Every structure is written in C-alpha cells, then in structure tokens.
Amino acid sequence: MSEPIQEIAQLIESVSGFVIGDRSTNVLASFVRERVARGGFAGVERYIDYLRRHPESEEWRHILSKITIKESFLFRAVAQFKALENTILGEIAGRRAKRRLRVWCAGCARGEEAATLAIVLADHPIVGTWHWSVLATDVDDAALADAERGVYGPRAVARVPAETLERHFVRHDRGYELNPELRRRIEYRQLNLIAQPVDLAGEEFDLIFLRNVLIYFRPEIQRRVIESVEEVLESDGTVFLGPSESLIHLGTKLKARDLGDCFCYRLPPISGDEVVDTAITNRATRPTRAPTADPVPMPRQPSDDGDAPPSFDVRLEATIKALEEGSHRRAVAGLAALRHELPESAVIHALEGVALERLAVPEKAAHAYRAALYLAPEMDEVRFLLARVLEELGRSKAAVREYRTALTGLGPASGFMTSTMKRLGYPAHDQMIQICLEKINSD
Ligand SMILES: C[S@@+](CC[C@H](N)C(=O)[O-])C[C@H]1O[C@@H](n2cnc3c(N)ncnc32)[C@H](O)[C@@H]1O
Known part of the structure; x- marks a missing residue:
C-alpha cells in the first residue's frame, strides 16, 4: 500500500x-x-x-x-428470527407488566433487517398487540434514505414466505413495498457505532440486533461497540449478533445463551443453566479478528495445580482421549458438560457429533454437526462428516449438497479440528476431497 x-x-x-x-x-x-x-x-x-x-x-x-458493505436481505439467518418468535418474545410477554417493546437494529443497511423485525413483532400474538417500535441505525445516510422508502427487490425478499409477502407488502413495478403501518413503527437514524459516546441519550432497548457489523472492526473497536450496546440494553434485554460473529474473545459482560439453532447474548445475572461466563470463554479462543472455527485452543498438558478443578482444556483433552479409546458415552457426557460452559464453541458441537455418530445416533449427530457449522460455516471437514451422516440417514440429495459445499472449501488445512480429526482416525483433507468428488460424480 x-x-x-x-x-x-x-x-x-x-x-x-x-x-x-x-x-x-x-x-x-x-x-x-x-x-x-x-x-x-x-x-x-x-x-x-x-x-x-x-x-x-x-x-x-x-x-x-x-x-461499507451493505449485504443484507429479509429473514437473513432465519434461525434467529425463529428463536425470537418462538422463545424470546414469549418470555418477554410472560414477564412484562408494561406492554411496550423497544428494538434497536444497529447497522441496518437498507432496512432489510428492520423490516424483518417489524414483521416478526407485528405477527406475534401477544407482543404484536403492544406498543412496539424499532430504531434502525446506520452510518450510511444513502442506505438509510433507501431504507426509508421501504421498497425491496426480488433478491431482498427471496426468503420471505409467500404468505407473509402477500400480507405485509404491496407489489409494484419498483419492487415490494412494506406496508405503511409497519414502516411507521420503524425510525431510521444516522448513527456511527464507533462514535464515543454512542448517541442514544437515555434510550434503552429490550432487543438489539447487531448482526454482521462487528466482523469489519478490529477487536478493540468490537469491544468498545459492545460496551456501548451493554449501556443501552435493558437489564433483561437480548442481543443478537451475526451467526459467524462471537463475543468469545472479547471478555464482555454479555453472556451467551444457547437457543438450539442459534445464540443470543444477555447481561448477567440471569437465571437458569443456559448461561456461559465469557470469562471462561476468554481463554478458550484464538485472538483473531474474525470469529474462528477453533474457539478452543490446543489443549495444554494437565498441570498439577493441587486441588484446583481440571481446567476446560484439560477436560476437553480427556473427552478426546475418551473418543480415541472408544469410550463414546464418557465422551458424550464430557462434551455435553463442556458445551454447557461454552455453547459458542463450534469444535465442541463438532466433537459431540463425532461421539454421537459413534454411538449410532446419526440424527443427533447430524444436529450437532449442523450446530457446529452454524457457528463456523468454514469448517469443511465437519461438513464432510455431516454429508456422510446424511447419506447414512438416506438423505442422499442433501448429502450430495453438503459434499459439494465441503469440496469448495477443503484444502490444505491446519487447526485444532483438523488435528483432532486426524487423531481420531478420519481421512486427511486430500482423501476427503477424493471422496467428495466420487460422491458428487456418482450422483
Ligand atoms: C453487512 S451490513 C449488515 C446488515 C444487517 N445488519 C444484516 O445483518 O443483514 C453492515 C452494515 O453496517 C454498517 N456499518 C458499518 N460501519 C458502521 C459504523 N461504524 N456505524 C454504524 N453502522 C456501520 C454498514 O453501513 C452496513 O450497512
């Protein structure tokens, strides 16, 4: 340069x-x-x-x-909207006396995400009857001007269910226009997330969507932005990040919550056993800018710390040993406990898939592999494992699709998952490539 x-x-x-x-x-x-x-x-x-x-x-x-990159579309990462609809909104509705809900959509691009939020909120049987509103912000004035128009092209609405499209949009020659009653609920505002302090004087939000924005920032800026988010989040509020983003290496106050097919973040203290302390997660990560497929480090050798409980890394190593030794039940139990502590770890989900597959429960194994890939789509060796399980389950079309996707990414690789799979006797990447090619060609 x-x-x-x-x-x-x-x-x-x-x-x-x-x-x-x-x-x-x-x-x-x-x-x-x-x-x-x-x-x-x-x-x-x-x-x-x-x-x-x-x-x-x-x-x-x-x-x-x-x-700035404005890539977005309605119902992007649909698992998060499903979790919002099926879990989060119901919980809020159950504990709320005030019938109000305030949402912040930060880094809203041309309004695709804010429109999706408006649809999900409006369609909720309880929250939909409340006084709810969405603040949608972005650093880009031009994108906000587009967002205000509320008109989306075919690509932006491609994932909107036909019936929803019919109910909430009007089709005309410029595209699909979000109905005015939903548009009225969204306020668009220019806001730079890295400005200090973030200009949201006195506002508090029950839900914050900050998706696919942090990936463009360095960790110190990510941390600063998350601190601003923590400031304006209601004490029982919920934050969603993009599926490939994680707070795992930032050491923020927010704690991850496993929602099954996706994660959200909340402030402590929260009840229940679904929380994970980011203090635990801090040490279990590589200090890279983007989220990684290896949110656990290379296991260290057990230390003789007297009575100190075994560390996360030591217990992880023990589960891998159990897999090596064929003690699959022990491995499943160990991995479930580790997942409990670190639900954002793609590697733990992937190893759970391995253990479950070896215990001959392929449906569950496929679910675990999918969770791993949801968190770290770039783990192509895990995609290969998913393809094999799908094949075993008789879902050959889906299997070939996964073989194809795996093939585009498989190459010389190193990393924790790669070396662990080698230890567990899986084929090397070049053999996987060969197998993928055979499967695709015989389709
Ligand atoms: C890839 S889009 C994400 C859109 C949407 N959140 C989604 O996930 O589909 C990233 C957005 O973040 C915005 N952005 C980037 N830097 C920003 C900043 N410093 N403050 C506010 N918005 C920013 C960009 O203008 C862009 O619209």
Missing part, C-alpha cells in the same frame, strides 16, 4: 472502524484517484488534508457509503 493510500485507509478506519484489508488496496487507490480528479484536488495530499479538516463533509458521507 502506498503511503498516502495507507493514510487514507487509516483515516477511514478511525472514522468508521472499517478495516481496509490489503486485498482492497487497489480498489481504494482507484477510488481515491477518482475522488481527487472529480473534486479538483491538487493531489492526494490535498485530498487527505481536506478530509482531516472536514469530518462532517459530503465527501465523508460519500466515502462511508462507498466503503
């Missing part, structure tokens, strides 16, 4: 949190050339100087609109 382009990348990161990776350098460089020429600046240095001196300018608005 040339020095001025690096300077602009840093400037953009300091304003938006957005990290411009090396692979995007050329795109940024040509974008800057175009802006320098269009704005009549006498060179990049002058452009940088202008940006520094005019933080509220139209030019900054344009930059933020161009660099």
Whole structure:
C-alpha cells in the first residue's frame, strides 16, 4: 500500500472502524484517484488534508457509503428470527407488566433487517398487540434514505414466505413495498457505532440486533461497540449478533445463551443453566479478528495445580482421549458438560457429533454437526462428516449438497479440528476431497 493510500485507509478506519484489508488496496487507490480528479484536488495530499479538516463533509458521507458493505436481505439467518418468535418474545410477554417493546437494529443497511423485525413483532400474538417500535441505525445516510422508502427487490425478499409477502407488502413495478403501518413503527437514524459516546441519550432497548457489523472492526473497536450496546440494553434485554460473529474473545459482560439453532447474548445475572461466563470463554479462543472455527485452543498438558478443578482444556483433552479409546458415552457426557460452559464453541458441537455418530445416533449427530457449522460455516471437514451422516440417514440429495459445499472449501488445512480429526482416525483433507468428488460424480 502506498503511503498516502495507507493514510487514507487509516483515516477511514478511525472514522468508521472499517478495516481496509490489503486485498482492497487497489480498489481504494482507484477510488481515491477518482475522488481527487472529480473534486479538483491538487493531489492526494490535498485530498487527505481536506478530509482531516472536514469530518462532517459530503465527501465523508460519500466515502462511508462507498466503503461499507451493505449485504443484507429479509429473514437473513432465519434461525434467529425463529428463536425470537418462538422463545424470546414469549418470555418477554410472560414477564412484562408494561406492554411496550423497544428494538434497536444497529447497522441496518437498507432496512432489510428492520423490516424483518417489524414483521416478526407485528405477527406475534401477544407482543404484536403492544406498543412496539424499532430504531434502525446506520452510518450510511444513502442506505438509510433507501431504507426509508421501504421498497425491496426480488433478491431482498427471496426468503420471505409467500404468505407473509402477500400480507405485509404491496407489489409494484419498483419492487415490494412494506406496508405503511409497519414502516411507521420503524425510525431510521444516522448513527456511527464507533462514535464515543454512542448517541442514544437515555434510550434503552429490550432487543438489539447487531448482526454482521462487528466482523469489519478490529477487536478493540468490537469491544468498545459492545460496551456501548451493554449501556443501552435493558437489564433483561437480548442481543443478537451475526451467526459467524462471537463475543468469545472479547471478555464482555454479555453472556451467551444457547437457543438450539442459534445464540443470543444477555447481561448477567440471569437465571437458569443456559448461561456461559465469557470469562471462561476468554481463554478458550484464538485472538483473531474474525470469529474462528477453533474457539478452543490446543489443549495444554494437565498441570498439577493441587486441588484446583481440571481446567476446560484439560477436560476437553480427556473427552478426546475418551473418543480415541472408544469410550463414546464418557465422551458424550464430557462434551455435553463442556458445551454447557461454552455453547459458542463450534469444535465442541463438532466433537459431540463425532461421539454421537459413534454411538449410532446419526440424527443427533447430524444436529450437532449442523450446530457446529452454524457457528463456523468454514469448517469443511465437519461438513464432510455431516454429508456422510446424511447419506447414512438416506438423505442422499442433501448429502450430495453438503459434499459439494465441503469440496469448495477443503484444502490444505491446519487447526485444532483438523488435528483432532486426524487423531481420531478420519481421512486427511486430500482423501476427503477424493471422496467428495466420487460422491458428487456418482450422483
Ligand atoms: C453487512 S451490513 C449488515 C446488515 C444487517 N445488519 C444484516 O445483518 O443483514 C453492515 C452494515 O453496517 C454498517 N456499518 C458499518 N460501519 C458502521 C459504523 N461504524 N456505524 C454504524 N453502522 C456501520 C454498514 O453501513 C452496513 O450497512
């Protein structure tokens, strides 16, 4: 990256949190050339100087609109909306005296997520009759202007059930328009999540959707954003992140709750046994920017700490040993306890799948593999295992689909899951690739 382009990348990161990776350098460089020429600046240095001196300018608005990624669609990661509908809203309805619900959709892009939330809330038999509203915010003014129009193209509504589309939208030549009574419940507001303090004076939210935003930030900025979220979350409120995002390495106050097919986060203290202390999860992770497929470290050797209870890592190693020795029931019990502590660990779910498969309960094994892949879709070796189980269950079409997907990602790999699978006698990646090809070709 040339020095001025690096300077602009840093400037953009300091304003938006957005990290411009090396692979995007050329795109940024040509974008800057175009802006320098269009704005009549006498060179990049002058452009940088202008940006520094005019933080509220139209030019900054344009930059933020161009660099941020607006990928979204209605009912994205539908398991979360199902959990909201089937579990979270019912719980809120059961314990609430006040018939009000306030939702914050942070990083709302062109309003796809806010529209989905409005639909789910409106359709809920109890909460739907309450006074509920959604605050939808984004750093990008242009995206917000689109969101206010409430019109979505065919791709954005492709996952909306036909009956829901019929009830809540009007179709016209520009696309599908969300009904005005739902649009009235959504307030769109420009808000930069990395501004300090986040400008939500005195507001509190029962639900916060902060999905697929943190992935673009460095961990220190992620932590700062989560602290702001904690500030405005009702004490019994719920946070949803994107399926591939995790607070696992951030050490935040929020604690994960396993909802079956997905996770949400809540503030302590909460009742019940579904919580996991992020203090526990902190040590069980790699300090990487993005969520990882290996939310557990390489197990350490047992230490002789006197009477201290065995650490998470030691117990994990014990379950792998149990699998190696063929003590599958012991492994299942150990892994269930570990999952209880660290429900966000894709590796624990995957190993549970292995143990369950070896105990000849393929349905449950498939469920565990799916949970692992939900958390870490990039674990292609686990997708391979899922494909095999589906095949065993007679679901050959679904199996071939998974073999195909696994094939696109399988390659030379290292990592905790890969080395563990090697220990457990599974084929190496090149053999898996071969098997995937055979299965696909014989389909
Ligand atoms: C990939 S979209 C996610 C949209 C939606 N939440 C979803 O999951 O489908 C990321 C959004 O985050 C917004 N964003 C990025 N940086 C931001 C910041 N610093 N403050 C507020 N929004 C930001 C982007 O403009 C973009 O609309």
